[in-house]
Amino acid sequence: MSLDLLTYLFIGGSFALYIGIAIWARAGSTKEFYVAGGGVPPVANGMATAADWMSAASFISLAGIVSFIGRDGTAYLMGWTGGYVLLAMLLAPYLRKFGKFTVPDFVGDRYYSSTARTIAVICTIVISFTYVAGQMRGVGIVFSRYLHVDINTGVIIGMAIVFFYAVLGGMKGITYTQVAQYCVLILAFMVPAIFLSMQVTGHFLPQTGLGATLESGKSVLTTLNELSVELGFAEYTAGKKTTIDIFFLTAALMCGTAGLPHVIVRFFTVPRVKDARLSAGWALIFIAILYTTVPAVAGFGRVNLIQTINGQDNAGVAYAEMPSWFKNWENAGLIAWTDKNGDGKVHYSAGNAFAGSGKPAFGDGRVDGNADMQRITTNPSEGANEVYVDRDIMVLANPEIAQLPNWVIALVAAGAVAAALSTAAGLLLVISTSISHDLMKKTLKPDITDKQELMYARLAAIVAILIAGYFGINPPGFVAQVVALAFGLAASSVFPAIIMGIFSTRMNTQGAVAGMLVGLVSTMSYIIYFKFMGGSADQLFLGISPEGFGTVGMILNFVVAYAVSAMTPPPPEEIQHIVEDIRIPRGAGAAHAH
Amino acid sequence: MSSNSSAQAYWKENLRIIMTYLAIWFVVSYGCGILFVDALDQIQFFGFPLGFWFAQQGSIYVFLGLIWAYVFSMNKLDEKYDVHE
Numbered sequence: 001m002s003l004d005l006l007t008y009l010f011i012g013g014s015f016a017l018y019i020g021i022a023i024w025a026r027a028g029s030t031k032e033f034y035v036a037g038g039g040v041p042p043v044a045n046g047m048a049t050a051a052d053w054m055s056a057a058s059f060i061s062l063a064g065i066v067s068f069i070g071r072d073g074t075a076y077l078m079g080w081t082g083g084y085v086l087l088a089m090l091l092a093p094y095l096r097k098f099g100k101f102t103v104p105d106f107v108g109d110r111y112y113s114s115t116a117r118t119i120a121v122i123c124t125i126v127i128s129f130t131y132v133a134g135q136m137r138g139v140g141i142v143f144s145r146y147l148h149v150d151i152n153t154g155v156i157i158g159m160a161i162v163f164f165y166a167v168l169g170g171m172k173g174i175t176y177t178q179v180a181q182y183c184v185l186i187l188a189f190m191v192p193a194i195f196l197s198m199q200v201t202g203h204f205l206p207q208t209g210l211g212a213t214l215e216s217g218k219s220v221l222t223t224l225n226e227l228s229v230e231l232g233f234a235e236y237t238a239g240k241k242t243t244i245d246i247f248f249l250t251a252a253l254m255c256g257t258a259g260l261p262h263v264i265v266r267f268f269t270v271p272r273v274k275d276a277r278l279s280a281g282w283a284l285i286f287i288a289i290l291y292t293t294v295p296a297v298a299g300f301g302r303v304n305l306i307q308t309i310n311g312q313d314n315a316g317v318a319y320a321e322m323p324s325w326f327k328n329w330e331n332a333g334l335i336a337w338t339d340k341n342g343d344g345k346v347h348y349s350a351g352n353a354f355a356g357s358g359k360p361a362f363g364d365g366r367v368d369g370n371a372d373m374q375r376i377t378t379n380p381s382e383g384a385n386e387v388y389v390d391r392d393i394m395v396l397a398n399p400e401i402a403q404l405p406n407w408v409i410a411l412v413a414a415g416a417v418a419a420a421l422s423t424a425a426g427l428l429l430v431i432s433t434s435i436s437h438d439l440m441k442k443t444l445k446p447d448i449t450d451k452q453e454l455m456y457a458r459l460a461a462i463v464a465i466l467i468a469g470y471f472g473i474n475p476p477g478f479v480a481q482v483v484a485l486a487f488g489l490a491a492s493s494v495f496p497a498i499i500m501g502i503f504s505t506r507m508n509t510q511g512a513v514a515g516m517l518v519g520l521v522s523t524m525s526y527i528i529y530f531k532f533m534g535g536s537a538d539q540l541f542l543g544i545s546p547e548g549f550g551t552v553g554m555i556l557n558f559v560v561a562y563a564v565s566a567m568t569p570p571p572p573e574e575i576q577h578i579v580e581d582i583r584i585p586r587g588a589g590a591a592h593a594h
Numbered sequence: 595m596s597s598n599s600s601a602q603a604y605w606k607e608n609l610r611i612i613m614t615y616l617a618i619w620f621v622v623s624y625g626c627g628i629l630f631v632d633a634l635d636q637i638q639f640f641g642f643p644l645g646f647w648f649a650q651q652g653s654i655y656v657f658l659g660l661i662w663a664y665v666f667s668m669n670k671l672d673e674k675y676d677v678h679e
Contacts, residue, residue, distance in 0.1 A: 071650075074627060082623050088661045207651060208640065221646070243629065251624075254623075274672065274679065281665050288658055584604070585678060585679055586678065
């Protein structure tokens with residue numbers, strides 16, 4: 001069967017499955033809409049959490065990032081998994097015992113303050129929108145590359161699917177579609193990884209394959225190091241960032257992960273406190289399957305990529321002999337070649353191939369107006385490197401580079417869509433809940449009925465999908481930069497506020513609000529200054545990059561909160577009782593319906 | 595809920611368990627994966643420099659072990675203090 005037909009079959013089949021589940025799991029009450037009725041078994045919740053968490057970034061981009069930056073990719077691998085240890089021990093069980101619907105619910109009730117609630121609502125909405133725009137874009141890219149539709153049409157199809165099961169099913173529909181999406185995405189990630197590992201090293205497990213010895217008698221990593229150095233890159237296993245930068249970046253990603261509202265809210269859906277701990281354990285197992293495979297995919301992918309583009313002798317390969325994937329991705333604008341030395345051969349090495357941001361600017365048509373020549377580019381750089389390869393294509397192009405069968409390529413496309421849709425749905429639910437529950441029910445219109453609240457939730461979900469779709473079609477140029485903002489915000493505001501709310505009976509409104517504001521403002525200004533206002537590298541505080549500053553913001557938050565609360569009166573008696581109560585598992589019952 | 599002093603003893607023991615596991619968490623991820631990575635890289639481990647292995651694989655396995663150990667420790671502790679559900 002042709003690749004196109006297979007791709008339609010795989011993506012169409014998976015969509016039919018998601019819609020079927022959505023119809024089966026319609027939500028009838030706010031409790032079902034917000035927390036799936038609080039009756040999700042821990043294994044299912046673990047799977048849903050894994051799908052919720054692993055976004056288009058984890059599925060499509062992470063292996064590409066590690067592949068291109070080598071050792072420094074460590075911060076992402078550890079940061080995005082280590083946060084689950086914090087979740088399991090410091091947050092999930094107590095928030096489940098507290099038993100409400102949202103993160104702002106906890107912050108608002110624990111700090112008996114609508115100011116605190118409002119700050120939490122703002123953080124939640126900013127974090128979630130930042131995140132969701134990237135997901136919609138991911139769906140668009142996959143559709144345009146594999147189904148040959150316009151990126152915008154792809155975004156609209158993605159919106160329609162999410163609309164269907166998020167608006168209809170709420171958390172209940174989302175949970176069970178996420179379970180299905182996890183199965184699709186993990187299969188789609190592991191099958192090509194195992195193929196690759198078998199092909200390159202003969203090892204079935206990619207995890208051990210990365211340490212294998214090749215026919216040349218050298219290990220995979222040694223080969224990578226030698227190839228990298230030969231082409232002018234740093235050694236693959238050597239870090240380029242400073243130790244302190246990696247340290248702060250890892251910490252910001254870990255604490256940010258633990259503070260992300262769409263992840264936290266998943267732990268409200270299980271029946272008991274022990275199930276919350278247990279589902280964190282399951283979630284990390286399901287996540288670790290992908291995350292421990294990523295370094296292997298990154299390593300094999302890089303060896304294959306370099307050897308395919310430059311040839312086994314590293315002398316370059318004539319453009320006419322390039323495999324079809326090279327031209328396909330060139331058409332998608334994610335690969336570009338400019339023949340700097342005029343030898344007609346494609347050659348990849350260190351340095352930006354294109355001037356300015358390093359991304360190619362394409363002119364009209366192809367060189368000499370010849371359909372067999374490369375696309376015209378207008379901004380070649382001074383350096384010797386002739387090839388631009390977008391990091392994001394590593395996972396998607398890997399099966400083609402390794403010449404795997406068509407059904408594997410189609411499966412990867414379906415997996416990428418599943419990863420993007422599952423995360424988008426989780427985020428949209430959090431946004432709609434913050435609006436209908438925290439803003440309408442708890443702040444603006446406390447006397448609405450359950451039915452009206454459910455209607456507001458559905459309306460808010462519709463509006464959120466439309467906004468997310470708009471950002472997917474007209475991506476703000478700063479999507480990549482604002483992701484730093486999402487983790488920074490979560491680490492510097494939400495995470496400390498919840499931790500102190502659980503582990504300190506003495507923490508009061510004044511302390512928490514002051515802490516959140518200081519964390520928020522310091523982190524946001526640092527990121528905005530260095531990402532958007534042209535702050536230069538030598539002005540960095542201790543050399544900490546903006547992505548890692550959330551850790552500093554978090555420390556400031558803790559310090560200020562404790563100082564302010566020590567100088568102000570302790571919280572009321574009943575709040576201290578609430579804190580003592582959430583520390584004891586017994587009596588969690590179903591999530592309170594207020 | 596059980597009596598107040600028993601609840602406090604339960605909480606203290608929970609904190610002690612958390613501190614122990616988080617200490618391991620810190621040493622493995624920030625220690626082996628970041629701070630001492632260069633020293634550990636001198637050791638070869640199944641084809642990996644050991645520091646690199648900890649940073650990109652080993653730490654994740656340890657995280658998993660820690661969460662599951664915590665799950666079992668807490669289930670036992672909940673029973674001991676009769677606060678299980």
